[in-house]
Amino acid sequence: xxxxxxxxxxxxxxxxxxxxxxIADTEGAVLAGALEVPGSELLGKDAGVLAGLPANGxxxxxxxxxxxxxxxxxLDFTVPAATIANVAIAAERGLVHVIGTTGLSASxxxxxxxxxxxxxxxxxxxxxxxxxxxxxxxxxxxxALDESFDIEVVETHHRMKIDAxxxxxxxxxQAAAAGRGISLDEHSDRGRDGITGAxxxxxxxxxxxxxxxxxGEHSVTFLGPFERLTLSxxxxxRMLFAHGALKAALWAHGKKPGHYSMADVLGLADx
Numbered sequence: 001x002x003x004x005x006x007x008x009x010x011x012x013x014x015x016x017x018x019x020x021x022x023i024a025d026t027e028g029a030v031l032a033g034a035l036e037v038p039g040s041e042l043l044g045k046d047a048g049v050l051a052g053l054p055a056n057g058x059x060x061x062x063x064x065x066x067x068x069x070x071x072x073x074x075l076d077f078t079v080p081a082a083t084i085a086n087v088a089i090a091a092e093r094g095l096v097h098v099i100g101t102t103g104l105s106a107s108x109x110x111x112x113x114x115x116x117x118x119x120x121x122x123x124x125x126x127x128x129x130x131x132x133x134x135x136x137x138x139x140x141x142x143x144a145l146d147e148s149f150d151i152e153v154v155e156t157h158h159r160m161k162i163d164a165x166x167x168x169x170x171x172x173x174q175a176a177a178a179g180r181g182i183s184l185d186e187h188s189d190r191g192r193d194g195i196t197g198a199x200x201x202x203x204x205x206x207x208x209x210x211x212x213x214x215x216g217e218h219s220v221t222f223l224g225p226f227e228r229l230t231l232s233x234x235x236x237x238r239m240l241f242a243h244g245a246l247k248a249a250l251w252a253h254g255k256k257p258g259h260y261s262m263a264d265v266l267g268l269a270d271x
Contacts, residue, residue: 004253005032005071006246007095009077009086011060012042012050015100015238019075021177029246033067035074036060038198068093073249077241077252080104081164084111095242096252098245099123102167117258122252124262125167131218132262134233136174138220141229142179147202149224151176156209156217164208165190170254172220173204 010016014251023031034047040060048056061067064086068074073096076083083101090097099112102125112121116257126132142151153176155169161202165173170184179185182202189203199205216235221228235241251265263269 003028004028005030007033007035007071007073007074009035009076011047012036015077018238020047022246025055028250031058032071034058034060035064036062038062040169065088069206070263075245078102080108084108086117088113091115096120096249098249100127100245105164113259118257119145120252120255120257122248122260125171127241130233131168134264135229137176138172138266139179142176145222150223152205152221154207154219156214158213161183165206169206169216176204206230
């Protein structure tokens with residue numbers, strides 16, 4: 001099979017530049033387009049140079065329809081509005097759409113899933129191998145421990161992150177809820193301030209810390225009578241997410257239409 005031709009959405013951002021570097025390092029993948037928002041001062045800049053690589057002749061553009069004519073997939077770690085704007089074009093062009101965008105609403109996710117009867121979408125709150133293994137373990141532990149063990153999810157990110165809890169924290173919360181056989185929406189405690197009253201049995205708590213340049217730290221703690229168990233993951237460089245996204249794209253190339261996750265990519269879906 002020929003190299004997979006990939007577009008990077010948000011190519012001028014930190015994650016976009018990391019994705020461009022990851023593509024350059026990945027056998028079987030080639031950069032086919034670099035997407036940026038209309039009006040960006042980076043439009044027309046060379047994607048390779050922005051990523052700290054030699055010039056590659058791929059100029060940042062706001063025209064996804066034009067650049068996707070000869071592409072196979074799009075790597076999308078942007079913001080909800082941009083991702084939703086990309087969904088219809090990606091589906092119409094038959095692109096594999098790898099979505100790592102977080103902060104998506106229920107209606108945003110409904111839009112994404114509406115195209116999966118005719119398009120291939122791989123979506124995850126975190127593309128790293130370690131985090132997805134962590135989620136599988138969290139699900140198993142939550143199933144093994146009853147409600148006498150409270151569950152708390154704590155995450156830390158750099159000061160520029162705009163959404164909270166992080167997509168990864170919510171993914172870990174969903175894993176814990178699945179292990180318990182409950183709905184996270186109905187058993188989620190995301191804010192404690194003032195006189196909150198005692199903790200509700202069965203709730204899954206979240207805390208978000210912001211500051212510095214932290215790429216991502218997540219922990220899930222099970223607090224029981226006289227003992228605690230903490231499972232954690234520390235991301236040292238966002239390149240790990242970029243390489244995970246490349247793995248997802250190459251895995252999805254040629255798959256039948258559907259909505260997939262990193263658990264599918266890594267063979268963890270049945271855990």
